Amino acid sequence: MKRSAGHSFPRLRRACRTALFSGALLVSACLLSAAKTNLPVAGYPASPQAAEGRFRNPAPKPADGVLKTLGIIWNVLLNKPDTTVPKGSVPVDALTRADLDAAPDRSLFRLGHSTMLIKLRGGYFITDPVFAERASPVQWMGPRRFHAPPIALKDLPPLRGVILSHDHYDHLDRATVLQLAKTTDVFLAPLGVGDRLIAWGVDAAKVRQFDWWEGTSIDGVEFTATPSQHFSGRGLFDGNKTLWASWVIVDGADDADAPDHGTLRLFFSGDTGYFDGFKEIGRRFGPFDVTLLETGAYDAQWPYVHMQPEQTVQAHEDLRGRWLLPVHNGTFDLAMHGWQEPFERVLAFGERRGIALTTPRMGERLDLSAPHTATRWWREVDTVTAGALLPERGFEAAQ
Structure with missing residues (x-):
């Protein structure tokens, strides 16, 4: 017993040093990010979601406590299982500009992750575009992609619009936004997120900002920012200075020019915990043809800001959805669960509830008017032999 205890102290010291070093790197990265961002927070006191200079959720977040917070950080830094990343290659269907034009x-x-390219009325819209190698303030540390994007950023067609849910690094990538700003007509953002874009150099004339239940129409497609239960911030001192939102997208409502095309209703959740707002959104805008719902990066210790897969299915039912497309998975290691677990859990629970669920591969075309179930592609990935997250060459080739 004495020998075992003696050996445990060096391991404990190494663990503490690792935790302190990782924490110092993270703090430095956040400070660097805050300095680069230089966000001029305008403030939106008239917003029902604002109070004392910050945004908030309708249901207050339960207090975590110092010990719980430290425990979460300790687990993330030192106790991650090796199942949180794929050991083999994630299948990706490579895309070309010609493929998109022909679609x-x-x-x-x-x-x-949560980046979807959608073609409506001959124009292209993209949600939460992240083409960076890492979802991080800096590209030399932080969660690294499992796979390269199906198409290089430079090969994307000009975009009619970029749809943003909030400002976290796995949803809002500064380098990607600045590149897209050269060929994008409109950026749709929650309150304050648009101010961030303008501070980065995006033309203010291209930026439109919305509170919950506000929206706009582009080429006959209606976009409405709707509630979600989450939080925001990219540095140490800007927590909840910008709003977060989900989005309702409606194509073809009362469209006399396309009477045979029918109305298409989509819901994009962004990041959110489960809350009563799904039922209200479903009442106002449902039923939805396809719901793009967060299913990943969850943990039992943070139920307030992310959904368990079973809650994803419940949210889909609250929204009165027909087809469910689980997103926010398969690209970044952001939690303690196995990387395949979100797919398996949402699939199993969805089947028990009779939910039509589609799981297209990265880059695979999905017909939103007539979705298909697609393959269970994550089961094809080799999870036995060791492998890297993403070969450097493969990622760079996609840029």
Whole structure:
């Protein structure tokens, strides 16, 4: 017993040094990010979501406590299982500009995590575009992609619009936004997120900002920012200075020019915990043809800001959805669960509830008017032999 205890102290010291070093790097990265961002927070005191200079959720967040917070950090830094990243290659269907141009309207291509490219009315819209190698303030540390994007950023067609849910690094990538700003007509953002874009150098004339239940129409497609239960911030001192939102997208409502095309209703959740707002959104805008709902990066210790897969299915039912496309998975290691677990859990629970669920591969075309179940592609990935997250060459080739 004495020998075992003696050996445990060096391990404990190494663990503490690792935790302190990782924490110092993270703090430095956040400070560097805050300095680069220089966000001029305008403040939105008239917003029902604002109080004392910050945004908030309708249901107050339960207090975590110092010990719980430290425990979460300790687990993330030192106790991650090796199942949180794939050991083999994630299948990706490579895309070209010609593929996108040939795709019919109402096509969706999942590019990774919460980044979806959607073709409506001959124009292209993209959600939460992240083409960076890492979801991090800096590109030399932080969660690294499992796979390269199906199409290089430079090969994307000009975009009619970019749809943003909030400002976290796995949803809002500064380098990607600045590149897209050269060829994008409109950026749709929650309050304050648009101010961040303008501070980065995006033309203010291209930026439109919305509170919950506000929206706009582009080429006959209606976009409405709707509630979600989450938080925001990119540095140490800007927590909840910008709003977070989900989005309702409606194509073809009362469209006399396309009477045979029918109305298409989509819901994009962004990041959110489960809350009563799904029922209200479903009441106002449902039923939805396809719901793009967060299913990943969850943990039992943070139920307030992310959904368990079973809650994703419940949210889909609250929204009165027909087809469920689980997103926010398969690209970044952001939690303690196995990387395949979100797919398996949402699939199993969805089948028990009779939910039509589609799981297209990254880059595979999905017909939003008539979705298909697609393959259970994550089961094809080799999880036995060791492998890297993403070969440097493969990632760089996609840029």
